Amino acid sequence: MAFTYFFRDRQTLDLIAECVIPALKRHMYIHIWDAGCAMGPEPYSLAIVLRENMGPFLFRNARILATDIDESGDFGETIRRGVYGERGVERIPAELLERYFTRLAEPGPHGEPRHQIAPELRKAVEYQQHDLLTLRPPRDGFGLIVCKNVLLHFTPEERVAVIKMFHAALAPGGFLVTEQTQKLPAGLGGMFEQVSSAGQVWRKIGNLECRIGNVESSIRNTDYAIRNIMTHEALRIQQDHAFSRVSDYTWFNLDAGGQRVGKVRVRIDSGTLTVYSLSIFPEFQGQGFAQQAIAAFQNQYAAIVADRVRPEAGGFWEKMRFTTDYLGNYTWQR
Ligand SMILES: C[S@@+](CC[C@H](N)C(=O)[O-])C[C@H]1O[C@@H](n2cnc3c(N)ncnc32)[C@H](O)[C@@H]1O
Incomplete structure (x- = not known):
């Protein structure tokens, strides 16, 4: 399983703050799906960006559903505890690390410092084991779906099918975010429009x-x-x-x-x-x-x-x- 860390893709997080959160903020309830979330740094990075840009009141109504096929079966427990080693958190800007993490008194098995994410953020992230290739979303009406560094493992046909599922699972006008290198496959034109040329942030337009x-x-x-x-x-x-x-x-x-x-x-x-x-x-x-x-x-x-x-x-x-x-x-x- 690939090693993943907090603030892995700062540019996309900045785009989400700039182009997506202002639209999400107008809703009473905000549902986000992080599909292929691995051990949690990605959904928690999202939670930090949401909390920073929404304030405590609106953030209380934000829910991030983090899902992964998780062959090991222990992602849920890792995400629930929210404890990460030094390597995982080293890209987090110092003031955010200070604000949203507590350094645990007890170091990890190799003597490395460990950091636990704040309860306010842990409450916002819920984990569910889920295989994207079932093509059945865990729910619908999402305002934002984030799926990064996952689609590249699928065949072109599977990729198209999964993106169509995302389209169906998004609320009208909802957003889809993929990694910088993951362009939307041809044949999906008319379903999404690109929100910014600076990154892979797409908005559902329908048919x-x-x-x-x-x-x-x-x-x-x-x-x-x-x-x-x-x-x-x-x-x-x-x-x-x-x-x-x-x-x-x-x-x-x-x-x-x-x-x-x-x-x-x-x-x-x-x-x-x-x-x-x-x-x-x-x-x-x-x-x-x-x-x-x-x-x-x-x-x-x-x-x-x-x-x-x-x-x-x-x-x-x-x-x-x-x-x-x-x-x-x-x-x-x-
Ligand atoms: C490279 S990691 C990406 C993690 C995170 N999205 C990031 O960019 O940091 C790929 C993740 O996709 C998950 N994955 C692979 N196939 C999947 C599937 N069919 N359904 C759901 N998750 C899957 C893997 O378990 C792994 O956690």
Whole structure:
């Protein structure tokens, strides 16, 4: 088994901090999968970068599922204890080593110093034995999947199959990170877009086949270039590109029977849709269009937040199975 150590690929960790964490931070719960994690330095390095860039409050809702085929059967115990020798930790910047590790009084079997990772980080990392070639993900809805120095051991066909599994296991707009030398195989174009030319950080864009009402539509989903047409019962929901271009928000038009009946203003990030305003024009109110719009979004997104709801509108969101956070927002999760 290859020796692996903390902060093995600093450049990619920096890219994750810069390009991925700002998007993940907008979610209430953050699920990350480190596939082929070995003995733990990689998921714990990720945990350090997340904790540094999220702060203690948000970090409490982050979970890193670390998996490996682990033929020895002892990765789980090693990761749970979180104790590593001097060689494993020597690339960690001194201030982070100081902040997130305790040097144990008792040295290792060869007299070398040993360091234990902080309980706060150990709590965030859960280990599970898992063979990627089963092509069954341990769960889905991940905001980020990291798989480094593993795919190179597979055949080209296996690599394509595993990456397709990652695509299916990611939440809409979720991220996939591989090692610098692992380019995505040809034939997967249209499933991911490269986030930065500085590294192998990819974002799921879809070709999600989505059945909403009776209409099947092909949806490409990214934060900034969303091409969406949804329908639900009588309602057709389509992005207003002109409005979205000049606004900080994504806007949708609600059309029924050839007439514009309202507009929705949202932000879309990974699996979460945040609704900032939903307005049905006065002459079309009371015909169920607001419910149809939210039902269409519920078909497509795993989580929806209704931002700062007026007190008199709370009943509408409760009817749509949202729950209040008592701070004025309503949330719904699939
Ligand atoms: C070179 S190590 C990489 C460790 C870590 N990702 C890193 O880059 O530091 C490769 C890891 O992939 C794991 N692995 C190999 N085949 C696998 C499979 N079919 N499913 C899951 N993990 C696998 C190995 O057990 C090993 O821990």
